[in-house]
Amino acid sequence: MSQSQADRTRDLFEAAKLDGPSESARDAMWASIQGATVGGVGSVAAIKATGIVSSKLALGIALGATLTVGIAATVVALTRPATMISPRSSERITPRSLEHVTQNVEAPPPVIVTGHAVAQQPPQMSVDLDQKPAQAQAARTGTATLSEHDRLAREARMVSEARGALHRGEPETALRIVRAARSQAGARLVPEELTVEAQALRAMGDEAGAQRADAELAGKFPEQALSH
Amino acid sequence: MEGPLNASDFRSLYDDHVAFVWRNLRRLGVAPSDVEDRVQEVFVVAHRRLGDYEERGHGPRAWLFQIVLRVASEWRRHKRRHPEDADGGVAQDLGHTEPEQADLLARRERLDQLDAALGAMDVDKRAVLVLHEIEEMTAPEIAESLAIPVNTVYSRLRVARQQLENNLRMQDRKSGVNLQRAAIRVIVGGAR
Numbered sequence: 001m002s003q004s005q006a007d008r009t010r011d012l013f014e015a016a017k018l019d020g021p022s023e024s025a026r027d028a029m030w031a032s033i034q035g036a037t038v039g040g041v042g043s044v045a046a047i048k049a050t051g052i053v054s055s056k057l058a059l060g061i062a063l064g065a066t067l068t069v070g071i072a073a074t075v076v077a078l079t080r081p082a083t084m085i086s087p088r089s090s091e092r093i094t095p096r097s098l099e100h101v102t103q104n105v106e107a108p109p110p111v112i113v114t115g116h117a118v119a120q121q122p123p124q125m126s127v128d129l130d131q132k133p134a135q136a137q138a139a140r141t142g143t144a145t146l147s148e149h150d151r152l153a154r155e156a157r158m159v160s161e162a163r164g165a166l167h168r169g170e171p172e173t174a175l176r177i178v179r180a181a182r183s184q185a186g187a188r189l190v191p192e193e194l195t196v197e198a199q200a201l202r203a204m205g206d207e208a209g210a211q212r213a214d215a216e217l218a219g220k221f222p223e224q225a226l227s228h
Numbered sequence: 229m230e231g232p233l234n235a236s237d238f239r240s241l242y243d244d245h246v247a248f249v250w251r252n253l254r255r256l257g258v259a260p261s262d263v264e265d266r267v268q269e270v271f272v273v274a275h276r277r278l279g280d281y282e283e284r285g286h287g288p289r290a291w292l293f294q295i296v297l298r299v300a301s302e303w304r305r306h307k308r309r310h311p312e313d314a315d316g317g318v319a320q321d322l323g324h325t326e327p328e329q330a331d332l333l334a335r336r337e338r339l340d341q342l343d344a345a346l347g348a349m350d351v352d353k354r355a356v357l358v359l360h361e362i363e364e365m366t367a368p369e370i371a372e373s374l375a376i377p378v379n380t381v382y383s384r385l386r387v388a389r390q391q392l393e394n395n396l397r398m399q400d401r402k403s404g405v406n407l408q409r410a411a412i413r414v415i416v417g418g419a420r
Contacts, residue, residue, distance in 0.1 A: 005393060005396070005397075008396065009392065009393065009396065011338065012338050012339075012341060012342040012345075012396075013342070013361045013362055015335045015338040015339055015342070016251065016255065016339060016342055016358075016362045017251075017362055018335065019247075019250070019251045019254060019339060020246070020247030020250050020251060021246060021247065021250050021263075021264070021267070025264060026246055028264070029246065029264055029267055029268050029271075030239075030242060030246075032268050033242065033268050033271045033272060033275070036268070036272050037238075037272060037275040037276075
């Protein structure tokens with residue numbers, strides 16, 4: 001290999017070492033992974049760990065998160081036809097892995113607030129883990145009639161994840177996720193997203209930004225309960 | 229991260245390795261338009277199989293790479309059966325590209341050259357080359373990742389380097405011919 005060829009190859013490898021997803025892509029992927037794995041890894045554990053469940057803010061956020069995910073799950077569960085369930089494609093590691101073609105993604109358990117159990121058991125959401133990527137691709141190409149439902153479910157998960165990040169005291173992460181969710185074509189949970197955005201900006205000390213988000217919410221969605 | 233992984237480690241596993249998974253899916257041929265979905269698939273599978281992970285002194289990269297290999301292989305198989313995008317999804321991908329600056333475009337161009345050269349190579353050799361040259365894994369680590377003997381790692385690496393060099397030369401020749409043709413068209417067009 002000549003010196004110039006060797007330099008070029010090295011240059012190509014160096015470029016490849018820097019390749020990776022953007023911050024917003026990381027957050028969006030994590031939100032989807034969290035939604036597809038049992039229990040939603042972060043938010044409930046974080047609520048317990050941070051011990052802020054007694055505050056009104058926590059109650060509001062938890063109620064909102066549960067309602068959002070619950071409504072989205074209900075819509076998805078009611079409208080998803082059985083024909084969309086596809087056989088597992090990539091999971092061929094051991095025969096044992098074939099035991100779990102679908103998993104039940106359970107919503108967080110009831111949140112205990114100042115001694116009162118708040119009954120918040122949203123409906124269970126049955127998710128075919130290998131189906132989602134194909135549907136996400138189909139959503140981009142516009143070839144699947146159910147892409148709208150998948151987008152809604154994904155958006156709901158992102159809102160939920162953003163709220164979890166807020167609970168964990170990571171307003172920057174919450175802001176990134178919620179803005180990524182809002183930038184998706186056909187975003188349906190904009191009021192919830194604006195609410196989280198305002199909360200995150202406030203937590204970051206950006207009161208002016210928070211007020212702009214509040215104003216946008218009140219201006220665009222005057223009938224929304226969240227805007228009052 | 230030592231010992232078996234548990235769910236609480238999963239977030240840090242993701243944070244630490246998402247770029248690794250992304251890069252290797254791309255280098256193994258997954259189109260940019262599909263890579264996010266496949267990254268998710270890798271981590272969903274990893275989450276389900278956390279209990280199977282055993283630390284052998286190399287961290288979770290070897291284990292994750294085995295999942296990456298299967299996911300990428302399945303993706304390629306799917307694309308062969310359903311080649312819906314004649315351009316491999318490039319046009320679709322351009323639609324999703326955010327405005328990039330010149331250096332990012334230059335880097336993307338280099339990555340395209342590399343991927344084209346790697347794409348002409350069989351996956352066994354490509355995997356060894358990528359793990360060694362880009363991920364800077366040691367031969368024993370690669371041997372574990374791919375479940376092959378260390379000597380096979382060395383022999384594949386030697387052949388892969390040679391093939392990469394040849395493929396890059398062929399790219400240069402093609403682009404040189406294309407440049408010549410373009411120049412001739414300009415000259416002939418000007419003479420008319």
